[in-house]
């Protein structure tokens with residue numbers, strides 16, 4: 001099977017010329033320069049898996065040695081195929097003949113707000129070549145939001161091949177760091193899809209991973225990190241979150257000795273799976289003992305698929321699950337239940353770094369491996385040192401995925417879009433230790449689009465810069481897929497604090513943080529109320545205060561973006577929002593602490609999100625009362641932007 005994977009990969013490079021021109025171009029150049037007959041012969045003498053891996057590793061070497069020429073070629077390809085698209089013509093660009101300098105001088109840097117009118121037209125049914133000359137096959141709905149609604153990005157058919165081929169480079173890199181992995185074994189990857197919606201013009205809108213898991217490339221792919229997964233495809237493709245998770249967990253337990261790696265997409269998802277096991281292990285053990293799936297899983301396809309794995313009663317395994325999961329101490333539980341696991345594979349950079357301590361706790365010292373960096377706009381790159389410490393993770397952007405430019409972060413605020421466009425730096429010209437915001441031009445028709453991620457250059461692999469993910473521009477709070485920015489938080493506080501007015505109170509200051517000590521994590525918002533609401537007054541109306549504050553929590557949730565509400569309602573991956581009312585004067589103390597550490601009193605601004613342990617401790621030590629949202633906010637999957 002692995003040999004088949006090798007053949008398919010090479011075939012993909014040689015045969016999909018019409019669809020993955022970028023890769024083919026790169027592969028041809030690579031072949032010419034790096035694959036003379038003698039190397040080909042040498043590869044043939046290797047065992048098939050090793051030869052396949054060696055081929056891909058050499059491909060990575062070639063790509064990273066020739067970053068600038070790859071980027072020149074990619075831009076020429078993108079412009080060549082999108083010549084005739086309305087947007088580029090509007091910019092005054094003759095895309096068919098334009099070179100890099102002309103492209104840079106004519107096409108401005110753009111944000112989602114600039115893109116939105118074009119997206120709206122396509123969503124409403126305009127089939128003319130608006131952004132790309134290739135037909136838009138679907139929209140990818142991002143977890144990023146604009147004005148509270150999920151952003152939509154156009155996708156074109158061959159983009160999936162490009163993403164699949166990038167995924168195909170992950171396992172050779174891992175196999176190099178974890179010898180013996182290529183020999184067999186399985187991954188226990190918890191993968192989920194979300195329901196799709198339709199735009200008014202009839203195009204499907206769905207998250208990028210949903211689109212990928214449903215694709216032929218995923219179903220038939222014979223390489224990539226998810227190949228040889230313990231989860232049957234039917235379980236992954238089940239839209240019911242409980243049934244999908246239950247079936248994947250049960251199949252993972254039944255094949256526990258085969259599992260070499262455990263993971264999911266983001267760290268929060270793997271922790272959700274562990275919490276699910278805590279809540280459901282008795283039922284899971286009963287099913288294993290009986291050799292029969294619970295009637296709570298009703299999806300016939302899932303039932304059939306699980307029946308192929310849960311073939312007969314296994315009382316020993318059932319007893320093992322009861323004993324292990326019944327222990328009070330869950331430290332290292334993953335290594336006890338899946339004893340052959342070599343590492344955990346999840347995204348642990350950016351907002352997900354908050355889950356590292358929990359993963360270490362449950363993983364009992366297993367390496368945390370973080371392999372990929374991508375988005376709805378485009379897949380960007382991979383981590384070439386997957387065995388490194390989580391704090392060291394850097395991604396090498398693959399120069400054949402899109403045309404990449406970088407806006408120096410110091411310059412982001414300066415000037416208008418024209419001035420910004422002039423300051424963009426090419427991938428091959430970023431400088432070590434500087435921070436940049438990522439800007440992409442994609443095959444699917446985004447032109448000089450600001451992704452919103454801030455990256456720091458940590459070094460180079462050959463000529464390819466490596467980037468540490470620093471933060472998402474403007475995002476202050478994120479527990480799962482949600483990304484809440486400062487403006488959304490501000491608005492939510494304003495809307496909710498209006499409920500205090502009839503009671504003669506208002507919010508003097510606020511800040512926030514995520515609390516991920518328990519699963520699911522939740523938002524904590526600290527409110528200091530104006531002295532008009534004295535503690536005595538509040539204490540005199542305890543009942544009333546609790547009810548009002550509970551309503552404030554819910555009102556904040558209602559005012560937060562669609563992704564937050566979807567995570568609360570549909571995925572239950574975020575817990576009820578909490579408001580902690582702190583003593584008057586607390587924020588003064590927070591400022592004094594900042595000043596004592598060198599902040600200027602004149603320029604001091606209350607941070608709208610706190611992460612410093614000392615400040616969190618200070619705030620928590622001043623809490624007068626704590627209140628949770630009493631119910632779920634509204635969310636319905638009716639609008640495509642939801």
Ligand code: AMP
Pocket residue numbers: 141142143144208347348349350351372373374375376377451453469472
């Ligand atoms: P979405 O468009 O919903 O797929 O979200 C993409 C965004 O998720 C990226 O732009 C990043 O902000 C974040 N993201 C994706 N991969 C990583 C990663 N490996 N590390 C940190 N953040 C990531």
